[in-house]
Amino acid sequence: MKRHLIWRQALLASVATAGLLTITASVAQAASVPSGHSSTVLMADPPGSPSPGDGIGKGKGKPPKDVPETPYAAVFPVVIAGATWLVYRRRQRQRA
Amino acid sequence: MSAQRTRGWLSYLTAFGISTIPFVLYAGRLVQDSLSDVPEAYLVWIPLVSYFWIGWQLQRTPETERSYRVAPWFLGLVAAVGLLLGLTLGGTAPTRFNDSALLLWPVWTAMVMWVLYGLPTLAQIWRPLLYLYLVWPPIYIWIIDRLNPHLEAAAYHILNGFSHAVPWLHVLAAPGTYAVDYAGKPILVGVTAACSGSDSILALLVLFPVALLVFEMTWRRKLLMVAAGCGLAFIANILRIMVIFFVAHHWGPYWAFTIVHPLIGPLLFVVLVLLLLSYGGIKPAAASWGVRTVAARRAYMALGASAVFAVVLPLVLNPFGR
Numbered sequence: 146m147k148r149h150l151i152w153r154q155a156l157l158a159s160v161a162t163a164g165l166l167t168i169t170a171s172v173a174q175a176a177s178v179p180s181g182h183s184s185t186v187l188m189a190d191p192p193g194s195p196s197p198g199d200g201i202g203k204g205k206g207k208p209p210k211d212v213p214e215t216p217y218a219a220v221f222p223v224v225i226a227g228a229t230w231l232v233y234r235r236r237q238r239q240r241a
Numbered sequence: 242m243s244a245q246r247t248r249g250w251l252s253y254l255t256a257f258g259i260s261t262i263p264f265v266l267y268a269g270r271l272v273q274d275s276l277s278d279v280p281e282a283y284l285v286w287i288p289l290v291s292y293f294w295i296g297w298q299l300q301r302t303p304e305t306e307r308s309y310r311v312a313p314w315f316l317g318l319v320a321a322v323g324l325l326l327g328l329t330l331g332g333t334a335p336t337r338f339n340d341s342a343l344l345l346w347p348v349w350t351a352m353v354m355w356v357l358y359g360l361p362t363l364a365q366i367w368r369p370l371l372y373l374y375l376v377w378p379p380i381y382i383w384i385i386d387r388l389n390p391h392l393e394a395a396a397y398h399i400l401n402g403f404s405h406a407v408p409w410l411h412v413l414a415a416p417g418t419y420a421v422d423y424a425g426k427p428i429l430v431g432v433t434a435a436c437s438g439s440d441s442i443l444a445l446l447v448l449f450p451v452a453l454l455v456f457e458m459t460w461r462r463k464l465l466m467v468a469a470g471c472g473l474a475f476i477a478n479i480l481r482i483m484v485i486f487f488v489a490h491h492w493g494p495y496w497a498f499t500i501v502h503p504l505i506g507p508l509l510f511v512v513l514v515l516l517l518l519s520y521g522g523i524k525p526a527a528a529s530w531g532v533r534t535v536a537a538r539r540a541y542m543a544l545g546a547s548a549v550f551a552v553v554l555p556l557v558l559n560p561f562g563r
Contacts, residue, residue: 218282221444
């Protein structure tokens with residue numbers, strides 16, 4: 146496959162993924178599904194204050210905020226399937 | 242679409258429908274987890290991927306003479322009664338046998354395939370049937386429990402090294418916590434298991450090998466691609482965290498955690514998968530989805546009987562209605 150085609154596909158797939166992310170994140174938020182853990186914890190406390198793991202809500206600064214979660218498990222399989230289909234179809238056309 | 246292909250597709254859809262219906266209610270937890278940020282969220286994809294794999298295997302191999310040593314209707318009945326007993330035992334003791342009903346899924350699928358396509362078919366689909374066992378959460382959780390600590394430790398090790406290279410990043414006492422300087426104030430950031438790349442690596446380990454089926458390549462090459470994918474996913478994820486730190490330092494927490502954090506991971510994953518497939522998947526495997534059809538009338542009868550059981554059983558044994 147030519148390089149410019151790969152990057153064009155990557156761009157298209159990236160746009161599609163961003164759309165998919167937005168939709169799934171909205172659905173997840175609307176459904177208020179339980180979150181097992183937060184991937185990144187953002188706190189306003191200075192260093193040396195209680196750690197994020199055990200200090201959530203106990204620090205003197207602003208209360209910690211969870212970073213918006215990305216539903217990776219909903220997105221990554223679709224990415225793999227979509228990318229496989231794209232490359233498979235292109236290879237088939239090249240061989241036809 | 243030719244009539245044969247239509248019949249083939251209908252045959253597959255019927256087979257997969259009957260294989261799935263008895264377990265829909267038992268798989269409720271998987272569906273519930275599917276949009277959560279937990280590693281088990283991937284489990285809901287296992288049956289879909291497994292059925293794709295079974296369908297792929299069926300259409301790749303020519304239809305053979307069916308060899309029934311027992312009548313299909315009898316086989317269907319035995320399978321349905323076996324399933325009834327299995328679900329009853331598993332369903333009545335959910336705390337003792339955690340999600341144990343799901344362990345019957347591959348067995349029931351094997352029986353449905355046997356009834357519809359004959360015994361020799363099982364020799365062609367045993368690998369996707371084994372793969373379907375991954376749907377049982379304890380197996381998957383066991384893998385995650387052993388994989389995640391190593392990924393976390395490696396990620397922390399590299400990020401700690403990175404913190405020595407830049408003056409605005411500081412390692413804190415608690416493992417995986419960092420302070421990023423922004424506008425004279427420190428921002429405290431915690432990097433946990435999900436941030437260590439386990440999501441993308443698990444997706445590559447569990448789903449990517451099946452995607453490679455559609456390309457003609459040796460097992461060694463497939464193994465190499467999956468290993469390369471896992472390695473690159475880990476590296477890409479470390480780069481992702483570094484970029485997030487960098488953005489947090491220069492443009493602040495809003496840009497880092499609200500804009501860049503949710504987007505950069507999937508975008509890197511798209512590029513990674515496309516590059517792997519483009520360079521590794523050279524020759525597409527031939528596919529003809531119409532080669533398998535259900536021709537035997539008695540198989541249709543067995544199918545009908547099994548379908549009735551498959552629809553009635555979940556209603557009778559609804560695990561949530563107990």
